Amino acid sequence: MNFDNKHKRSSKVKGALFQTLLRRIPPKQASSHLEDVVDALMDSLFEGEVDILMNKFSAPPNLRCKGWPEAHLEALKASGWLDGDTSPMVLIENQLSWRRWHEEMEEVIKNLKVRAKNTKLLVASISPKTDPINLQGLNTEQKLAVEAIIHQGVLLLSGGPGTGKTSTVVKILQRALEIKPTLKVGLAAPTGKAAARLQASVQKGIQKIQTLPSQSLSEIPCSTLHRWLGASHGSYKKNKNNPLNLDLLVVDEMSMVDIALMKALLEALPHQSQLVLVGDPNQLPPINSGAIWHRLQKNDTRIYFDEGAIHLKKTYRNRGDLASLSNLLCQKELYSFWDKLFKTSKTANIKAHQCKERLIPNLLTTQLRDHLRDLEELTQQLLKILPENLSPSSTTDITIGAEAELILSSIENLMVLCPKKLGFWGVDEVHKSFLGPSFKDNMTDWPQGTPVMCSENQSELGLANGDIGIVIGEGNQRRLLFRVLTESQKLVTRLINPARLKAIEPALAITIHKAQGSEADEVIVLWPEEISEATKENKLSTKQDLYDKRMLYTAITRARDSVDIFIPSVQVRNNPVISKLNG
DNA sequence: TTAAATGT
Numbered sequence: 058m059n060f061d062n063k064h065k066r067s068s069k070v071k072g073a074l075f076q077t078l079l080r081r082i083p084p085k086q087a088s089s090h091l092e093d094v095v096d097a098l099m100d101s102l103f104e105g106e107v108d109i110l111m112n113k114f115s116a117p118p119n120l121r122c123k124g125w126p127e128a129h130l131e132a133l134k135a136s137g138w139l140d141g142d143t144s145p146m147v148l149i150e151n152q153l154s155w156r157r158w159h160e161e162m163e164e165v166i167k168n169l170k171v172r173a174k175n176t177k178l179l180v181a182s183i184s185p186k187t188d189p190i191n192l193q194g195l196n197t198e199q200k201l202a203v204e205a206i207i208h209q210g211v212l213l214l215s216g217g218p219g220t221g222k223t224s225t226v227v228k229i230l231q232r233a234l235e236i237k238p239t240l241k242v243g244l245a246a247p248t249g250k251a252a253a254r255l256q257a258s259v260q261k262g263i264q265k266i267q268t269l270p271s272q273s274l275s276e277i278p279c280s281t282l283h284r285w286l287g288a289s290h291g292s293y294k295k296n297k298n299n300p301l302n303l304d305l306l307v308v309d310e311m312s313m314v315d316i317a318l319m320k321a322l323l324e325a326l327p328h329q330s331q332l333v334l335v336g337d338p339n340q341l342p343p344i345n346s347g348a349i350w351h352r353l354q355k356n357d358t359r360i361y362f363d364e365g366a367i368h369l370k371k372t373y374r375n376r377g378d379l380a381s382l383s384n385l386l387c388q389k390e391l392y393s394f395w396d397k398l399f400k401t402s403k404t405a406n407i408k409a410h411q412c413k414e415r416l417i418p419n420l421l422t423t424q425l426r427d428h429l430r431d432l433e434e435l436t437q438q439l440l441k442i443l444p445e446n447l448s449p450s451s452t453t454d455i456t457i458g459a460e461a462e463l464i465l466s467s468i469e470n471l472m473v474l475c476p477k478k479l480g481f482w483g484v485d486e487v488h489k490s491f492l493g494p495s496f497k498d499n500m501t502d503w504p505q506g507t508p509v510m511c512s513e514n515q516s517e518l519g520l521a522n523g524d525i526g527i528v529i530g531e532g533n534q535r536r537l538l539f540r541v542l543t544e545s546q547k548l549v550t551r552l553i554n555p556a557r558l559k560a561i562e563p564a565l566a567i568t569i570h571k572a573q574g575s576e577a578d579e580v581i582v583l584w585p586e587e588i589s590e591a592t593k594e595n596k597l598s599t600k601q602d603l604y605d606k607r608m609l610y611t612a613i614t615r616a617r618d619s620v621d622i623f624i625p626s627v628q629v630r631n632n633p634v635i636s637k638l639n640g
Numbered sequence: 641t642t643a644a645a646t647g648t
Binding site: 247248249281282283284286287288289290291292293294313315318341343344345476477478479480483514522568569570571586604608 | 641642643644645646647648
C-alpha cells in the first residue's frame with residue numbers, strides 16, 4: 058500500500074523531470090523511448106550509480122516502449138542529447154550517464170590515478186638500516202598491503218567483515234612511521250560512529266606494539282571527513298587555498314563516501330599526500346549519488362593502482378552455510394541465494410521462515426521478549442551497585458565495571474534488522490508492537506532494559522550517531538548507559554541524563570543501513586519484499602537485484618553465530634522457485 | 641526503500 062504510493066510519487070517525480078528536460082534542452086525529436094531512458098537513469102541515481110548499461114541483458118523494468126536497447130539508442134541519437142560538450146548525457150561504448158555525474162566521477166578517478174604515482178615521500182626516507190617491523194601473524198595479502206605503502210601513493214584496501222582490514226591499517230601506519238617518524242598522519246571516516254570505531258580499533262591495535270613508533274601512533278588524530286574538511290552547510294574551510302596539513306590520510310568505510318565528499322577531500326588534500334582508502338566493496342552504496350568506492354573496485358580501474366589495489370580474501374569469522382551464503386551474494390545471481398537458502402538444513406546457522414499473517418512473526422516476538430527480559434535483569438543488578446542518588450545534571454562515568462560491561466555486550470546477543478524504517482515489517486512497526494503506538498512521544502514509558510540508539514553526534518558526551526545504549530532506572534533517576542571513548546582515550550561506560558541527549562530512539566530493531574559496522578551473535582532479518590520476477594526466471598541480475606544482494610549481504614554479515622530471515626508467505630506461495638522447492 | 645555531516 059505504502060510502497061505503491063511511494064512508487065507512484067517517484068514516477069511523478071521522474072515524469073516532471075522529463076518535462077523539465079524537454080523544456081530546457083528541447084530534443085530534436087521527442088519520444089516515449091527518451092522518457093524510458095530518463096526514467097532508467099533516474100532509477101540508477103536512486104541506487105547511487107551514475108550510469109546504466111544499454112545492452113540487451115540490462116533492460117530496466119517497466120519500459121513503455123519495445124525494442125530495448127536498439128530503439129532507445131536510436132531515439133537518443135535522434136534527440137541530440139548526446140551531441141557536443143554540453144549535452145545532458147554521455148554515451149561511452151554502451152554505458153550511458155548524465156554528463157554532470159560522469160564528468161565528476163572521471164575527474165575524481167583521474168585525480169586518484171595521478172596520486173597513485175606519487176611515492177617520493179617514504180621512498181626518500183627509507184634506509185637499509187631500518188629494521189622491518191614484525192609482520193608475523195599477517196597473511197600474504199596483508200603483508201603486501203604493508204609493503205605497498207612505500208611504493209604506492211594510493212592504497213585501495215578492500216575486504217569483507219573480519220578480513221583484518223583495521224589490523225592491516227595499524228601495521229601500515231607502523232611501517233610508515235618507522236620509515237619517517239615525523240610523518241603527519243590522520244584517520245578519517247564518513248560517519249561519527251565509523252570514526253569512533255576506527256579510533257578504538259587503532260588504539261587496541263597499538264597496545265600490542267612495543268617498538269618505538271607506538272608513541273606517535275597513539276597521537277594520530279581521528280575524526281569524520283566533514284570535521285577534517287571543516288564542513289559547514291555545503292562549503293568547506295579546507296580547500297585548495299587552505300589545504301590539510303597531512304602526509305598520509307586513512308579513510309575507512311569508503312563504501313559510504315559519495316562523489317561530492319570525495320571531490321572536496323581531494324581538493325583539500327595536497328597532491329603529494331598519500332591516501333589509504335579502506336572499505337567493503339559489497340556493502341550498501343551511499344544514499345547520495347556517486348558510489349566512488351564501487352567504481353574504484355572495477356577491474357579496469359584497479360589495474361591503474363598496481364600493487365596498491367589489495368583485496369583481503371581470508372575471513373577469520375563465520376563458518377558453514379552463513380559463510381557460503383554470503384559468498385553466493387557476492388559472486389552469483391540473487392536467485393542462487395534464495396535457492397540455496399531454502400535448501401539448507403534445519404540445523405544450519407542461517408534459516409528462512411515463511412509467515413502467513415502480515416504481523417510481526419511469533420518467533421521474533423518470543424526471541425526479542427526473552428532478550429529484553431535478560432537485559433532488564435542485568436540492569437536491575439547494575440542498579441544495586443550504583444549510588445542511591447545519581448547527580449541529575451552531569452554524567453556519571455563508570456570505568457568499565459564488569460556489570461556495566463556485561464549489559465552492553467549482552468545487547469549484542471540479538472539484533473533485529475529491517476530494510477525499511479516505515480511500513481510493513483519496518484523498524485517502526487516492531488517498536489509499535491513492543492512499546493505501543495505512540496512510542497516516539499513517551500520515552501519515559503520505555504521499560505528499563507530497552508536498547509536505544511543515539512541518532513545525532515554529540516562529541517561533548519563522547520557519543521556518535523548510531524551508538525547503541527540501554528535504559529537504566531526509573532523516574533528522575535532514569536539514565537542511559539553508553540560505552541564511550543573519552544578524550545584521553547579511556548574506555549568507560551557513561552550514565553547520561555536523557556535530558557542531555559538531542560536525539561534518541563528505541564533500538565529493538567534497526568535499519569540495515571544503520572547496522573553497517575555493528576555486529577551481534579544472533580541476527581533476525583524481516584525481509585518484506587517480493588522475491589523478484591528475475592529470480593523466478595533465473596535471468597541476469599537487474600540493478601534492483603544488485604541492491605537487494607548488497608542489502609542482504611550487509612544484513613547477514615552482521616551475525617557472529619546465526620541468522621533467521623523472515624519472508625511473507627503470500628508472496629512466497631506464488632513464487633515458482635519456492636513452491637518447486639517445497640513441493 | 642535508505643542515510644550523513646557541519647558551525648554561529
